[in-house]
Amino acid sequence: MKKALITGVTGQDGSYLAEFLLEKGYKVHGIKRRASSFNTQRVDHIYEDVHVENAHFKLHYGDLTDSSNLTRIMKEVQPDEVYNLGAQSHVAVSFEAPEYTADVDAMGTLRLLEAIRFLGLEKKTKFYQASTSELYGEVQEIPQKETTPFHPRSPYAVAKMYAYWIAVNYRESYGIYACNGILFNHESPRRGETFVTRKVTRAVANIAQGIEPCLYLGNMDALRDWGHAKDYVRMQWMMLQQESPEDFVIATGKQISVREFVRMSAAEVGIQLEFSGEGINEIATVVAIKGDDAPGVKTGDVIVRVDARYFRPAEVETLLGDPTKAKEKLGWIPEITVEEMCAEMVAYDLSKAKQHALLKQHGYSISVAKE
Ligand code: NDP
Ligand code: GDR
Numbered sequence: 001m002k003k004a005l006i007t008g009v010t011g012q013d014g015s016y017l018a019e020f021l022l023e024k025g026y027k028v029h030g031i032k033r034r035a036s037s038f039n040t041q042r043v044d045h046i047y048e049d050v051h052v053e054n055a056h057f058k059l060h061y062g063d064l065t066d067s068s069n070l071t072r073i074m075k076e077v078q079p080d081e082v083y084n085l086g087a088q089s090h091v092a093v094s095f096e097a098p099e100y101t102a103d104v105d106a107m108g109t110l111r112l113l114e115a116i117r118f119l120g121l122e123k124k125t126k127f128y129q130a131s132t133s134e135l136y137g138e139v140q141e142i143p144q145k146e147t148t149p150f151h152p153r154s155p156y157a158v159a160k161m162y163a164y165w166i167a168v169n170y171r172e173s174y175g176i177y178a179c180n181g182i183l184f185n186h187e188s189p190r191r192g193e194t195f196v197t198r199k200v201t202r203a204v205a206n207i208a209q210g211i212e213p214c215l216y217l218g219n220m221d222a223l224r225d226w227g228h229a230k231d232y233v234r235m236q237w238m239m240l241q242q243e244s245p246e247d248f249v250i251a252t253g254k255q256i257s258v259r260e261f262v263r264m265s266a267a268e269v270g271i272q273l274e275f276s277g278e279g280i281n282e283i284a285t286v287v288a289i290k291g292d293d294a295p296g297v298k299t300g301d302v303i304v305r306v307d308a309r310y311f312r313p314a315e316v317e318t319l320l321g322d323p324t325k326a327k328e329k330l331g332w333i334p335e336i337t338v339e340e341m342c343a344e345m346v347a348y349d350l351s352k353a354k355q356h357a358l359l360k361q362h363g364y365s366i367s368v369a370k371e
Contacts, residue, residue, distance in 0.1 A: 005079035006030045007064060007086030007112070012190045013130070014085045015042035017233040022046060022056055024237070029077045031062035031070075031086065042190050064108025071115040078121070081240050083128045084112055087160075090194060091134060094156035095313050101155050106162035113170045113178070122176050126240045129167040131180040132160050133225070133251070133319045143225075143322040146182070146249055153314040168247070177245045181236055184251035184321040187341060188229040189348035194371050196258055197226065197345065200265050205349035207303050208269040209357040210296025211368055214303055218310025220259040220282060223318040227252045228336035238330050251321020252334050262304060264339065268346035269293040273304070282306050293350060296357075 004021050008014040009030025018028050032040060040047065040059070048055035060076075062069045064086050074082075087105045088094060094101040109129060116125050136144045137153035152158045164180050171178040191198040196217070203215035227250075235250045256264075259275060262284065266273045270291035273284040284304035286297050297303060326332040356366050 001025060001027050002080045003027045003029065003077060004081045004083060005074065005077050006083045007062075007108070008130070009059070009085070010039050010042055011085060011089070012042065012188060012192065012229050013186075013233055013236070014083075015046075015190055016188070016229050017083060017085065017236060018043055018057065019046055020233050020237060026056075028057045029073070029079065030057070030059050031064075031073060032059045033063055034061055064104045064111065067111040067114070070111050071118060074112070074115040074121070074125075075119055079125055081126045081128070082112060082116070083130075083236060084109055084163075085130045087130065088156070090192070091154045091156045091316075092310070092312055094154050094159070098155035102159045102162075105156065105159035106166075109163035110166050113166060113176065116176060117170070117174055122174050125176070126245070127167065127170075127176055127178040128236055128240055129163055129178065129180045130236075131164045131167075131182045131247070132157065133182060133184040133249075133321060134316060135161055135164060135182065136319060137316050139318060142318070143251075143253065143320040144249065145322040146247055146325055153316050154312070157316075171245055177240070179239050179245040180247040181232075181239055182247060182249045182321075183232055184225040184227065184249075184319060186227045186229045186232040187345065189345050190229065191345070193369070196222075197261060197342075198349075199371070200258075200262050201342065201345040202349045202352075204262075204265045204269055204271070205346060205353040206356075206368060208271065208294035208296055208350065209353040211353055211356055211360070211366075214305055215262075216305055216307035216310065217258065217262070218307070218312070219315055219317075220257065220262070220306070221317070222258050222315065223255045223320070224258070225251045225253070225255045225319055225321045226261070226338045226341065227334050228341045231334040231336055235326060235330070235332050238332060242330075246329070248326045248330070249321050249323055250326055250332070251323045252338070253321060253323055254338065255318065255320045256338060261338075261342065264342045265346050266303075268343055269350060271297060271303075275304075280306050280308055
């Protein structure tokens with residue numbers, strides 16, 4: 001039975017990857033951080049009671065900032081495959097916490113690679129690094145592929161650039177099977193609530209149900225190549241099953257704007273929006289309502305506004321990936337379209353919003369967490 005170790009197992013990708021590897025018959029070890037309340041919601045459904053012998057899914061307390069802890073876990077698990085998905089992964093937050101972001105995202109990667117080397121696991125353990133389209137930042141070529149030069153635009157992207165190159169360096173220096181998946185944005189109902197797609201689908205559902213009045217966004221012109229996390233974790237595994245390690249761009253090859261994603265999400269609950277105004281004054285107004293999913297709004301309501309607090313000191317305006325290498329060498333093609341993904345996310349958030357609305361209707365006070 002193959003053993004995998006996943007950092008960031010409690011995150012969006014970590015949870016889908018753990019499910020995927022368990023289905024493939026792996027024993028899966030994950031690193032979870034100590035928190036003051038439970039932080040395992042995304043993996044609770046696959047969690048096995050620690051008292052069960054030979055459980056296939058085991059969680060270890062750990063942190064990417066703690067090398068002794070990482071080395072101890074690596075020694076205990078002796079993994080065949082390590083998936084380094086753990087990160088301070090929010091670009092905007094990285095401007096607020098640049099040093100911490102570098103410690104986790106850059107140095108954390110080095111710590112794992114050093115643990116492999118220190119324990120003499122260079123020939124046994126394969127290493128996947130969660131690299132990112134944010135490396136391209138100020139894009140030098142459209143679409144972006146494996147050979148496109150990098151120009152990172154945030155402390156997050158700069159930290160990930162170190163991680164990218166240290167993985168390449170340990171491959172070249174010590175023969176470790178290390179590869180970078182340069183993944184473009186990928187989303188799902190498990191996406192963190194402060195990333196733009198989930199922020200939008202959640203707010204649209206809440207507004208439709210009369211729980212929130214308005215969605216405040218930053219740069220709605222930003223263009224992204226959005227895929228589904230389930231398709232992308234499959235590719236993370238495929239990358240580690242090759243004869244020799246290589247780096248791959250993973251993307252859909254299509255892009256839409258944040259504004260278009262808002263329009264698409266609203267349409268899922270039967271709300272037709274009209275956008276007007278420019279820049280900081282842009283708004284979206286309800287012009288028609290179909291079906292009965294949006295009793296909380298009426299035509300003429302302004303439900304989207306711009307708030308400058310969500311602008312970034314340096315923005316990545318456009319990202320569009322070219323996944324040709326992944327298609328040709330690995331036979332990977334994304335199966336879920338952005339429209340299908342948006343529908344799945346809105347349906348999930350709408351079911352939560354309906355539960356909240358029902359509680360409110362029966363006199364229970366509810367609070368909705370916001371950024
Ligand atoms: P999430 O933010 O959903 O998950 C990040 C994970 O890292 C969580 O499990 C989090 O723990 C954990 N983590 C954060 N800080 C530490 C730390 N100091 N020590 C150990 N673990 C830590 O990210 P995604 O699942 O979306 O992304 C997975 C990886 O892929 C990340 O590295 C991200 O940067 C990268 N990536 C993501 C893309 C995307 O579009 N989703 C695209 C390209 C790259 P906790 O649950 O406790 O917060
Ligand atoms: P990104 O994702 O920065 O691409 O990083 P995010 O969803 O945060 O932003 C995408 C674009 O939307 C614009 N935007 C807003 N973003 C957020 N979060 N909140 C807003 O209110 C808002 N309004 C507009 C942003 O400015 C940006 O242009 C994600 C993360 O998962 C990274 O870890 C990963 O490496 C990259 O994707 C690929």
